[in-house]
Amino acid sequence: MRRITLVAGNELRLMGVDPTPIVMLLVLPVCAALLLSDGFVGGASRAIPGLSLLFGLVGVTAIGLAFFRDHGWGTWDRFRASPLHHRELIVAKVLPLAALFLVQQTSLLLAGRFVLGMSWRGSLGWAMLLVLALVAVEVSLGLCLTAFCRTINQVNALGTIAGVLLAGISGALAPLDRFPTPVQAVAHALPPYWALDGFHRVIVTGEPIGVNVAVLTAFAVVLTMVALWRMRFDEPKRFYA
Amino acid sequence: MHGEAGGNLDVRGLAKTYGTVRAVDDVTLSLAPGEFGGLVGANGAGKTTTMSCVGGLTRPDRGTIRICGVDAARHGVAARREIGIASQRVALYGGLSVEANLRFFARVAGGGGPVQQTAFDRLVSALRLERLLKRPVVTLSVGQQRLVHVASALVHHPRVVLLDEPTAGLDADARNALLAWLHTITDEGASVLLATHHLSEVEAHCSTVTLVHRGRVVAAGAVSELIERYGAPRVEISIDGETVVHPGSDVMTALTAVGGNGSVDAVRVVRPSLEAVFGRLTDASIDAGGVLGK
Numbered sequence: 012m013r014r015i016t017l018v019a020g021n022e023l024r025l026m027g028v029d030p031t032p033i034v035m036l037l038v039l040p041v042c043a044a045l046l047l048s049d050g051f052v053g054g055a056s057r058a059i060p061g062l063s064l065l066f067g068l069v070g071v072t073a074i075g076l077a078f079f080r081d082h083g084w085g086t087w088d089r090f091r092a093s094p095l096h097h098r099e100l101i102v103a104k105v106l107p108l109a110a111l112f113l114v115q116q117t118s119l120l121l122a123g124r125f126v127l128g129m130s131w132r133g134s135l136g137w138a139m140l141l142v143l144a145l146v147a148v149e150v151s152l153g154l155c156l157t158a159f160c161r162t163i164n165q166v167n168a169l170g171t172i173a174g175v176l177l178a179g180i181s182g183a184l185a186p187l188d189r190f191p192t193p194v195q196a197v198a199h200a201l202p203p204y205w206a207l208d209g210f211h212r213v214i215v216t217g218e219p220i221g222v223n224v225a226v227l228t229a230f231a232v233v234l235t236m237v238a239l240w241r242m243r244f245d246e247p248k249r250f251y252a
Numbered sequence: 253m254h255g256e257a258g259g260n261l262d263v264r265g266l267a268k269t270y271g272t273v274r275a276v277d278d279v280t281l282s283l284a285p286g287e288f289g290g291l292v293g294a295n296g297a298g299k300t301t302t303m304s305c306v307g308g309l310t311r312p313d314r315g316t317i318r319i320c321g322v323d324a325a326r327h328g329v330a331a332r333r334e335i336g337i338a339s340q341r342v343a344l345y346g347g348l349s350v351e352a353n354l355r356f357f358a359r360v361a362g363g364g365g366p367v368q369q370t371a372f373d374r375l376v377s378a379l380r381l382e383r384l385l386k387r388p389v390v391t392l393s394v395g396q397q398r399l400v401h402v403a404s405a406l407v408h409h410p411r412v413v414l415l416d417e418p419t420a421g422l423d424a425d426a427r428n429a430l431l432a433w434l435h436t437i438t439d440e441g442a443s444v445l446l447a448t449h450h451l452s453e454v455e456a457h458c459s460t461v462t463l464v465h466r467g468r469v470v471a472a473g474a475v476s477e478l479i480e481r482y483g484a485p486r487v488e489i490s491i492d493g494e495t496v497v498h499p500g501s502d503v504m505t506a507l508t509a510v511g512g513n514g515s516v517d518a519v520r521v522v523r524p525s526l527e528a529v530f531g532r533l534t535d536a537s538i539d540a541g542g543v544l545g546k
Contacts, residue, residue, distance in 0.1 A: 028347035085343030093360045094333045
């Protein structure tokens with residue numbers, strides 16, 4: 012635990028030196044919500060979940076960056092030559108960003124509720140469980156991105172394109188029922204759909220969302236297992252290429 | 253150094269192949285506590301791969317590595333706790349200060365525990381890093397960054413220190429300070445393995461040396477013994493402005509051999525160097541500064 016705290020603390024120190032992840036994950040989403048909500052069909056109650064998903068999914072590139080940055084600086088090998096366990100390193104790297112994702116989702120919901128006047132009919136407890144499950148999915152997607160990509164350019168390109176596509180296809184940017192039927196069918200097989208559906212239920216209809224939380228958690232577990240299976244700690248990763 | 257078991261470092265039968273290239277082939281070496289060993293070879297000879305395998309960065313195809321008696325393959329974490337490694341490439345957080353880097357890596361390498369302040373201060377003072385401590389690494393010169401990089405491998409006071417070309421790019425003062433510190437820690441019981449192609453540096457500072465060529469150990473032992481065994485001393489006699497060379501180091505024998513004709517202006521015994529030994533064993537080219545070529 013001491014080693015995890017040490018490396019996680021260093022990650023926060025690095026964010027202090029270069030606050031790009033904070034701007035990308037916290038400042039931009041809230042600004043976008045404040046500026047764009049009125050343009051969404053259904054107003055804030057649709058804009059806030061949609062933007063939460065969009066910025067959360069695109070933001071998974073920050074996880075890839077946290078790993079690739081160490082390859083770029085050569086410090087990754089210092090970790091490998093140290094007594095750190097691989098699992099400690101992963102947890103320590105991911106923990107600060109998971110906290111940022113959590114703050115991102117929470118701040119968007121708070122901005123929606125108290126600044127944009129978003130309605131709220133569901134349970135706060137369900138909402139928090141949904142947010143936690145969504146953060147777990149985002150972290151696991153970030154780990155997959157890290158595990159499968161070999162260069163930082165791949166992380167940026169794949170993370171951004173896949174993030175926008177996943178968010179869009181799940182109805183984050185436009186109502187899902189406007190899409191062709193095959194696209195709607197595909198959406199049901201993707202985690203963002205279950206997050207968006209959960210947000211809709213908890214915000215608009217006030218229904219319980221146990222199924223949504225369970226599906227997201229299952230996605231997070233499977234994706235994490237895939238990432239850990241694929242991740243090679245001795246694989247060279249190129250920061251610039 | 254070669255093949256002696258039970259020290260701080262004991263490597264036996266190490267082998268590593270990349271594709272069709274056999275980078276390291278049956279390398280055996282050991283370091284006793286307090287031993288300052290050199291690992292010498294031309295570029296591509298297998299020095300870095302050997303260091304990487306010992307440091308836990310590369311998995312060898314074959315062979316055993318024991319660090320302070322711990323089998324590195326079976327107890328990697330415990331073995332890595334005893335190692336300080338500085339690879340050729342500078343590895344530091346550019347945006348953080350020198351002090352933040354040193355303290356962080358001291359704690360990471362030490363297993364997360366607190367940094368021993370007295371030991372930290374000693375190292376900083378010995379390497380003359382005091383005035384650099386608060387500066388971000390990116391603002392340092394290349395040589396200064398190299399020195400901080402090497403310092404970060406020493407800051408947790410490991411028992412086995414692996415340094416790959418640590419003096420590359422250092423100015424004379426920094427190089428002398430670093431080498432003096434390496435002597436200090438070996439006096440205190442640490443073992444240092446210095447990979448380099450600067451033969452003069454090894455000859456001046458290392459007590460033992462392992463010469464590698466095309467992935468294999470071609471000779472190993474005390475520096476003086478290797479020179480004695482493989483070097484070829486000669487006597488140069490200047491007679492009437494001409495130089496006559498006689499093999500061996502016995503002046504009287506040489507003078508007798510050249511006979512009594514002419515007046516002897518000067519007699520000089522030329523002792524062999526590590527460069528000569530390495531050149532003889534490997535046919536490698538060595539430049540005037542004692543640096544190995546291909």
